Amino acid sequence: MKAIAMLVLATxxxxxxxxxxxxxxxxxxxxxxxxxxxxxxxxxxxxxxxVCEPSAKxxxxxxxxxxxxxxxxxxxxxxxxxxxxxxSTYGKQKLSRVWVVKRGSEWQQCQFPDLASKxxxxxARPPANLPADAMQ
Numbered sequence: 550m551k552a553i554a555m556l557v558l559a560t561x562x563x564x565x566x567x568x569x570x571x572x573x574x575x576x577x578x579x580x581x582x583x584x585x586x587x588x589x590x591x592x593x594x595x596x597x598x599x600v601c602e603p604s605a606k607x608x609x610x611x612x613x614x615x616x617x618x619x620x621x622x623x624x625x626x627x628x629x630x631x632x633x634x635x636x637s638t639y640g641k642q643k644l645s646r647v648w649v650v651k652r653g654s655e656w657q658q659c660q661f662p663d664l665a666s667k668x669x670x671x672x673a674r675p676p677a678n679l680p681a682d683a684m685q
Contacts, residue, residue, distance in 0.1 A: 571621050571639060573662045578651035579616050588616050590629045591649065591656045591671055601625040603635040611645040611682035614662070624649075627658065627671055639685065647680040661685065 572579065580587040601607040608625040614637065615622050615629040622634035627649040638644065648659040649671065656671035658680035667681045 571637070571662075572616060573648055573650045573659065573664060575652070575664045576616060576650040577653060578649075578656075586618075588618050589651065590615060590617060591627050591651075593628045593630060594672075597626070597628065600630050600632045602632050611647045611680065613658070614639065614646050614648045616649075627656070643684050645682045646685045647682045 578589050580589075603623065603625055605625075610625075612623040613625070613627045613629075615624050615627060615634065617629050617634065621637040621639065622629060623637050623639075623644070623646075624634040626633050629649075639646070648662050650657050650659055650664065650668070652664060652668070657668040658671055658678075659668040660666040660681040660683050669678055669680050671678060
């Protein structure tokens with residue numbers, strides 16, 4: 550009986566961790582108020598035109614994890630334009646990921662869902678904008 554109780558407790562703890570890890574604490578792009586949640590996404594530069602769909606074979610990089618009005622999404626780009634994202638598989642499938650966050654007025658790409666992890670400016674010139682992805 551004690552072993553079952555420990556198993557239930559461990560399972561509950563893991564479930565809580567997975568739910569908490571579904572967002573980046575301190576992400577200024579997500580504004581939680583009594584009225585609900587307001588989410589902003591990075592502005593799309595004029596030089597970006599065609600959307601690469603998640604199911605297409607036009608994308609080979611790390612998935613961009615972006616908070617959207619629909620919740621956490623895996624996107625082929627940091628701007629989360631319509632058609633570029635799919636529902637998050639974080640916690641279910643290990644993939645190369647980068648987390649798109651807003652810190653103050655600056656958009657960044659972070660290695661993990663943690664602002665203390667390695668983050669690079671989204672709109673800096675290469676190579677300063679190259680993100681450090683990780684299998685997660």
